Amino acid sequence: MRFIFRIVQKEIIVLLGGPGTGKSTLINELVARGYCCYPEISREVTLEAQKRGIEQLFLEQPLLFSEMLLEGRIQQFKNAKEEPDNVVFIDRGIPDVVAYMDYIGDEYPEHFIKACEDYKYSKTFILPPWEEIYQSDTERYENFEQALEIQKHLIETYKKYGYDLIEVPKDTVENRILYILDKI
Template sequence: MKAQKIVITGGPGTGKSSIIFELEKRGYTCLHEISRQVTLEAQKEGIDQLFLEQPLLFSKKLLEGRDAQFIEAEESEGTMIFIDRGVHDVIAYMDYFNTKYDEPFISTCKNRIYEQVFLLPPWEEIYKSDNERYESFAEAEKISDYLSKTYIAYGYKPIIVPTGTVEERTDFILNNTSEV
């Protein structure tokens, strides 16, 4: 039996990574966000902020990485695998930044089907900026809107995760994960 692929998404600074770590602590298989890894690899090649300097290349690398994660999840044994952001997040961000993209982005999103999507809404009390997260909280709110609209446009009904402790939010996700 193939594992259910469950996306945890949301704008920057909404607590996705904390929930992924909590799920791992509880014994679930998780795939981590890769955007920081893409940024660090570009920095090794002398590009300080790939996202700002070459947004289309950054997005292509993200799409490739998230597509590889989808394939990894497809081949995974077990019942559920949680993924920190899906392929659709790439298009949502590109739309937010008004970056033009071509057909491979669209077909990847059409062909990569997740069983469930959980959306973490913006939450100002936990939002923090850092070297890779430079958006203001207002921008994070707009990005969250784009994420929601993108997943809905591709036929998903994102489940909104309420605020609370990491443990409470993780419990909410687990209690609302449907068995296939």
């Protein structure tokens, strides 16, 4: 009798897209379905800064904000590698930090680029801008036109680091989830 062993490779999957494209909604639904997911950390960083009296850390100290995000996203990647689950979804990835810094036109240290090169995701799903679902809130200061510009920087940055972006169609949450699951 012969046994065939299949080695299952860890899939670390990023959901990316400009502000208000539905990433967090999909992450929340994936969590509800029992998938291992890591939430967007920029809201945590923003809320922590607000507790210290800095209303919009990204606007007031973009490099500090981005350093904190980069550190957090690297830690998420490392933690995802250690998860017992074979598939881990992450709301935004390391290259997002570079894309946002390019969007605002600020310089950043070389280790930002090195992080994008060193930590590679298995798959990248991009959610397109969708004006009908877009909403601003206390942590999302961009308007829809700015969200479109951010989307361009995200696409450019991820492609620069060799990612094939899988575009998730505008559809119901259920159908978007099914589309993503079908592609993995």
